[in-house]
Amino acid sequence: MTAPCPSLRELSAYLDGEVSPGVRAALEAHLSACSGCRTRLTELGAVGAMVRAHVEARAERADLSGFAARVLARLEPYRPSFSERLRVSWEEWRTHRPGLLVGAVGLATAGLALLLLVPGQAADVSERSGAMVRSVSTDEQAHVAPVVLKTENGDAIIWLVDHPDRPSLSIGNDASVPEVTPPSQPRPKAGEL
């Protein structure tokens, strides 16, 4: 008794190698005895080859320049919420950098404790910077000019030097006064001003 002829779908699956070993054996037994099915299988294989050749030819002719850019342009960027970003960051740190995480938490705690327990340590920078000259000037008629010297101890020296060319020279304004090195020639001398 001869088995019934397989359908085109079954022959196509056979050609593509998508059938189980049992089905393959049964199909091959049938094909060996049925010339009609062998012809259909040959034609099916030829059609498949033609289709593949046609598709490949079209693909070769296709202009794919900028394809990736066009695809990327159509993608909408994924913007996770703040809580999600926080959760992901936390998981990353906890999983991959547990030591750094412990260190960071420790540092933050220490800094907070320092701020709370030692008030004024961070805020009193101006006190440590010593005296600061905000503005200095001389009268219009005076033939001397002020020079501001900042010492390493935080003191400020305001000295007057002879300045015959310009009756008055103002240094700085409300903002700050630049540090001025004392003029090397001539040095101010006692009693000459």
Place this chain on the structure above:
Amino acid sequence: MTAAARSAILGSLLLASGAVAQPAAVSLVVEVVQASNEGTGVDAGLERMREQFAKSGITYRSYHRLSRDQLKLAQGKPSEVKLPNGKTGTLTLVSVKGSTAQVSVSLPPLQTVATLGHEGSVYLQAGPHAGGVLILVLTPAGT
């Protein structure tokens, strides 16, 4: 509420507002120092000043303190400092912010505004005197 109670409360409020509105004040130590190349000697407490001046390029052989006073500056009320060379320095407290005070100093021909904190002094040249030069030293009291 009785009239007496109302008066007491009103008085307390006025006193409280007066305390809040009281102008700021700071205490300064004001020294007048004569620096000179005639003679030698540095008065006690002026060694640091001489050292700082020398490092800044101002060298004198002697430093003598002519006066030392503690001055309480109230905001907006000028205080005068008479100098032995006839000059007068006028100090005015401009403002107090936190623990720093802005002080205006008029010492003709010089006008300056300086900020003083807990540290540091301001040295102002105050003109010639007796073969040397006078220096007005302003230091926050308690330094």
